[in-house]
Amino acid sequence: MIKLYRGDVIEVYYIDSKKGLKKRPVIVFQNPPKKSIDTISVYCTSQNDGDDDNVIFIESDSEEGRNMGLTKDTYIRPLIIRPIDSKFFVRKIGKCSLMQEIQKIVDRRMAS
Amino acid sequence: MNNITLIKPDWEKFESFLDFISDLIKEINESHKSAAISVAVFCHDVKACHDLRKNRKSLGKFIKSITKDFPNFSEKKQVALELLLYNTLNDLKKIIPTIESELKDNTIFIGFRLFLIRELKRTLHIFSRAQHKMSQQIYKDNSEEILGNPELYNKLVNTWADVDDY
Numbered sequence: 001m002i003k004l005y006r007g008d009v010i011e012v013y014y015i016d017s018k019k020g021l022k023k024r025p026v027i028v029f030q031n032p033p034k035k036s037i038d039t040i041s042v043y044c045t046s047q048n049d050g051d052d053d054n055v056i057f058i059e060s061d062s063e064e065g066r067n068m069g070l071t072k073d074t075y076i077r078p079l080i081i082r083p084i085d086s087k088f089f090v091r092k093i094g095k096c097s098l099m100q101e102i103q104k105i106v107d108r109r110m111a112s
Numbered sequence: 113m114n115n116i117t118l119i120k121p122d123w124e125k126f127e128s129f130l131d132f133i134s135d136l137i138k139e140i141n142e143s144h145k146s147a148a149i150s151v152a153v154f155c156h157d158v159k160a161c162h163d164l165r166k167n168r169k170s171l172g173k174f175i176k177s178i179t180k181d182f183p184n185f186s187e188k189k190q191v192a193l194e195l196l197l198y199n200t201l202n203d204l205k206k207i208i209p210t211i212e213s214e215l216k217d218n219t220i221f222i223g224f225r226l227f228l229i230r231e232l233k234r235t236l237h238i239f240s241r242a243q244h245k246m247s248q249q250i251y252k253d254n255s256e257e258i259l260g261n262p263e264l265y266n267k268l269v270n271t272w273a274d275v276d277d278y
Contacts, residue, residue, distance in 0.1 A: 002187060002191055002250060002251075003187065003188070013254070013255065013258060013268060014268065014271070014272040014277075014278070015265075015268055015269050015272065016277050017277060018277075021255055021258065021259060022277070022278070023278075024272075024277075024278035025278070043275060044278070045275065045276050045278060046276075046278055047276045049276075066199070069195075069198075069199060069202075071202075072278070080275060082271055082272075083271075084271065085264075085267060085268075085271075087254050087257065087258065087264060088254070088258070088268055088271070089254075090251065090254075091198075091247065091250075091251045092191055092195055093195070093198070094195070094199070
């Protein structure tokens, strides 16, 4: 298992409702101090649920999209944070430089 | 080589190689508009063909030498290097069809067209092979383990149970 850092964009497995085991990007929000604990990651999706205030939109052709290694236009949803077992990790695909923006959205929700 | 920054400058060889191909295509298209016979275009660019082939070969040697030294690099450097190759490969996969479609212009001499396509494919192969070798050394494929282990499978389903597919 390779060492991960906050802001790393990684590809993880998920179960697609139709096609079985597939891959999706997530952003490392907090890396565990011990290997036994899951990595805390921020959810990314290509679908818009209309909550524009709490998402960050990244176009795959933009510089940020390329740095993050995204293949589709993607919505980062900082309010959906999940622990990911290291066994579901596929590979590192890029680096996200928007951690401050992500943190701001999380902090805003925590304060309200 | 002690760190990744020492490798990056040499990487410009590849960027110049791609620029070289793009410029060459533009040049050929433009020069052909004024040329009466396409064979003349081909003959005119024989030196360019040699340069192109030479660049591709030196790129191949360079990548091969890095692949050979790869196990001796630190984990951080291995991940950075593999990622660089992975991204370059993805870029190439996007660029190559575009260049190929430009080359479908029937006015370009067929021998030259085939030569360029062959060089592009070989370049893609160089990156593809190197990235695959490096990737196998760093990342473990857990897909079969997940599918064969109900506990892991259920944990994965539960992790993403309430969210959309990507």
